[in-house]
Amino acid sequence: MLSELRTMWEIFKHSFTKADTVQYPEEMPYLAPRYRGRIVLTRDPDGEERCVACNLCAAVCPVDCIALQKDTREDGTWYPEFFRINFSRCIMCGMCEEACPTYAIQLTPDFEMCEYDRQNMVYEKENLLINGVGKYPEYNFYRVSGMQTAFKDKGEGPNEARPIDTKSLLP
Amino acid sequence: MLPVLLALAILLGGVAGAAVLTWWERRLLGFWQDRYGPNRLGPFGIGQVLADMIKLLTKDDWVPPFADKVVFIFAPTAIVVAMMMGFAVVPFAPGVMIIDVNIGLLFFLGMTSLAVYSVLLGGLASNNKYALLGGLRSAAQMVSYEVFMGLSLMGVVMMSDSFSLVDIVEAQTNVWFCFSQALGLLVFVIAGIAESHRLPFDLPEAEHELTAGFHTEYGGMKFAMFMLGEYLGLMLISCMIVTLFFGGWLGPAYIGHWLPPIAWFGLKVFFVINFFVLLRAAIPRPRYDQLMSLGWKVMLPITLVNLVITGAVLLWMEGGI
Numbered sequence: 001m002l003s004e005l006r007t008m009w010e011i012f013k014h015s016f017t018k019a020d021t022v023q024y025p026e027e028m029p030y031l032a033p034r035y036r037g038r039i040v041l042t043r044d045p046d047g048e049e050r051c052v053a054c055n056l057c058a059a060v061c062p063v064d065c066i067a068l069q070k071d072t073r074e075d076g077t078w079y080p081e082f083f084r085i086n087f088s089r090c091i092m093c094g095m096c097e098e099a100c101p102t103y104a105i106q107l108t109p110d111f112e113m114c115e116y117d118r119q120n121m122v123y124e125k126e127n128l129l130i131n132g133v134g135k136y137p138e139y140n141f142y143r144v145s146g147m148q149t150a151f152k153d154k155g156e157g158p159n160e161a162r163p164i165d166t167k168s169l170l171p
Numbered sequence: 172m173l174p175v176l177l178a179l180a181i182l183l184g185g186v187a188g189a190a191v192l193t194w195w196e197r198r199l200l201g202f203w204q205d206r207y208g209p210n211r212l213g214p215f216g217i218g219q220v221l222a223d224m225i226k227l228l229t230k231d232d233w234v235p236p237f238a239d240k241v242v243f244i245f246a247p248t249a250i251v252v253a254m255m256m257g258f259a260v261v262p263f264a265p266g267v268m269i270i271d272v273n274i275g276l277l278f279f280l281g282m283t284s285l286a287v288y289s290v291l292l293g294g295l296a297s298n299n300k301y302a303l304l305g306g307l308r309s310a311a312q313m314v315s316y317e318v319f320m321g322l323s324l325m326g327v328v329m330m331s332d333s334f335s336l337v338d339i340v341e342a343q344t345n346v347w348f349c350f351s352q353a354l355g356l357l358v359f360v361i362a363g364i365a366e367s368h369r370l371p372f373d374l375p376e377a378e379h380e381l382t383a384g385f386h387t388e389y390g391g392m393k394f395a396m397f398m399l400g401e402y403l404g405l406m407l408i409s410c411m412i413v414t415l416f417f418g419g420w421l422g423p424a425y426i427g428h429w430l431p432p433i434a435w436f437g438l439k440v441f442f443v444i445n446f447f448v449l450l451r452a453a454i455p456r457p458r459y460d461q462l463m464s465l466g467w468k469v470m471l472p473i474t475l476v477n478l479v480i481t482g483a484v485l486l487w488m489e490g491g492i
Contacts, residue, residue, distance in 0.1 A: 004454055011453040014203045021206045 035109035036094045039085055041125065042106055042134035049129065050104035050141060053080040057096035057105050065089035066096060075150030077142055083128060087113055088121035102141040106134045178269050181258050189402035194220045196448050203452040230391035235297070238388060242296035247386075247393045250289035250400030257282040257407045262336050264420045264432040275336040276328065279411060280321055283366050286404060287313045290368065290375050293397070294385035305384030308459045309375035312365055315466035320362035322474040326355040326481040327415050340419035349416040354477040356416045358470050363412060365462070367404030370451040374459045409443040410436075417443075 022029045031037070044050050053070035071081035096105050115121050133139075148154050155162035194209060194217055201208025212218030234240055260275035262268040272278060287309060294306020328334060330351065331342030342348075349356050365372040376384035383389075386397045413419060417439050420432035430438070457465070 008449055008453040011203050012449060014205055017205055019201070019206050023207075 031109035031111075033109065035111075036092045036097075036107040037109050037111040038087070038107070038113055039090065039092075039096065039123075039128065040106055040108055040130045040134065041083065041104055041128045042130060042132060044140040044142075045133055045138065046140060047131075048077075049079050050102045050139075051080050051083065052078045052102050052104070052141060053083075054078075054101060056099040056101065060095045060099040062093060062095065063089045063091055076147075077149050080125060083125040084122060085128060086122050088118055103134065103136045103139050174269055177267065178259070181269065182255060185255060185258055185403055185406065186399065188406055189399050190220045190224065191217070192402045192405065192444070193223065193398065196451075199445065199448045200452050203449065227392055227395040232391050232393070235299075235388050237298045239296040239298065242292050243388075244393070246289050246293035246296060247389065247396035247400070248289075249292065250286045251396050251403065253282045253286040253289065254400050254403035254407055257286075258403075258410070260336055261407070261410045262340055262414060262419055263410075263436050265337075267433060268337070271335060271337045274334045276324060276334045276339070276415075279336075279407075280324075283404070283407070284313075284317060286400065287366075289397075289400065290385050293389070294375065297385070297388040299388050301381040301383070301387045302385050305375040305377070305381050305387070308377070309368075309385060311459055311463060312372065312374055315463040316362045316365040316470075319358055319466060319470045319474045320366060322471070322478065323355045323358035323362060324415060326352045326477050329478075329481050329485055336414055336419075340414055340421065343418040343421060347416065347418040347421075352416060352477070352481070354473055355481075356412070358474050358477070359415070360412060361465075361470060363408035364447065364450065365466075367408050368401060369405060369447060371454040371456045372462060373456065374462060377456065379456075405444065405447060406440070409440045409447065412443050413439040 042050050051068075053068055055068065055070070058064075058066040058068060065086040066084070067086075068083040069081040070078055072078055092107065092111075094107050097107050100106075113121065142149055143152070144157050144159065146154055146157065146160050154160075197219075198208040198210070198216065208216070209219040210216035212222055234243055257279050259269045260272060260278050262271070290309040291306045291313075294302045294304075294309060297303070327339060327348050330348065331339040333339060333342070339348075361372075364370075368375055374384075376386070378384070381387070386394055389397060413436060420436045422428060422430060422432075422435045
């Protein structure tokens with residue numbers, strides 16, 4: 001009996017506390033910079049697409065919401081011919097961002113993606129690509145990867161050594 | 172003519188009050204749980220009442236094929252009718268009541284007991300295991316609280332020497348019965364919660380265990396009528412607590428004349444309703460064997476002790492002992 005009265009008193013004291021609710025549309029909640037929201041595809045500092053169409057994001061995606069097709073440019077670099085994310089499936093887990101070797105796919109603090117038509121939740125590459133570098137402003141995969149492209153031979157990038165001629169290494 | 176108009180006003184007022192109460196309770200619960208509750212539609216969210224009404228009225232009026240059709244439809248009407256009838260004897264203010272019968276208290280007890288049948292029949296007619304369990308619990312609850320609910324009021328009857336609610340209010344002109352009948356008040360409040368199936372004693376509903384208990388199969392307006400009955404019951408029990416223990420329309424003695432009687436009545440009922448909502452916010456639901464043992468082992472002895480003491484004191488004051 002006494003504990004019931006005490007409970008009632010404790011609850012009654014909450015008459016004088018402020019509500020914890022954030023009145024969302026009028027008052028935006030604080031979203032951390034690393035909040036996992038809408039997915040974007042970033043560009044490297046030269047303005048080219050970072051995505052190399054390696055398919056790791058699609059492979060790691062637990063709900064299979066990512067679809068893409070690889071194609072090769074004339075300079076030898078890879079890029080996705082199409083890149084499609086079905087946001088009505090996406091669970092914003094961020095595993096694609098972890099898997100991405102080139103920092104291309106990134107999650108942003110934006111969750112306001114309401115549509116009346118479900119088909120509108122499917123984002124194509126032109127909807128996903130942004131004109132910016134995202135979280136890693138310096139990084140440019142083809143400049144540091146040691147891969148031969150039209151604008152750079154093997155070993156010419158920063159922190160790279162020339163390839164070793166295995167034949168001349170023979171004793 | 173006047174009693175008819177008054178009856179109509181009380182009928183409409185009861186329904187409107189129950190509707191507003193759904194909103195008020197949700198706001199108040201939110202208030203005590205550090206959130207807002209429905210606050211978007213209209214000033215302070217009161218438009219929520221209208222939205223709920225539209226939603227419930229436009230829903231499909233569906234009877235499950237496996238249910239006992241006649242009883243299934245009858246059950247929700249019974250609770251509303253019974254609770255509405257209970258309002259017939261409530262003295263809101265001197266002259267503002269539908270009828271002053273000399274057995275008003277018995278009439279009230281009878282009508283609230285009839286309302287329990289609605290829950291029982293609803294549970295039985297649904298032909299659903301959860302609904303049946305809800306009805307079963309309702310029956311178990313009924314046998315355990317009806318006894319001490321009636322007995323707890325006998326102290327009041329002894330002190331005012333009448334079953335008429337007007338006489339009972341007038342007997343409290345000097346001292347309200349909440350002081351002299353404190354034990355009776357305690358027991359009656361607990362029985363009243365059980366009677367109107369409010370938390371913490373909403374065992375027939377018990378949404379955590381029985382999905383929705385006796386009204387699992389109900390939807391649309393039939394469900395709304397159960398809810399209406401519940402809130403009418405809440406208001407009726409609050410009116411009764413005020414009438415029997417807190418002096419009805421009377422203000423506090425000597426200083427209570429600056430408000431009209433109806434305002435005093437409304438104010439007190441408002442406080443009692445808020446107290447019931449606080450109970451709902453604060454206290455968890457007991458198991459139904461716990462409720463029954465509380466009823467038989469604690470509440471019934473308390474009531475009997477209260478009766479004996481009241482009788483002895485009354486006899487002593489009249490010089491009988």
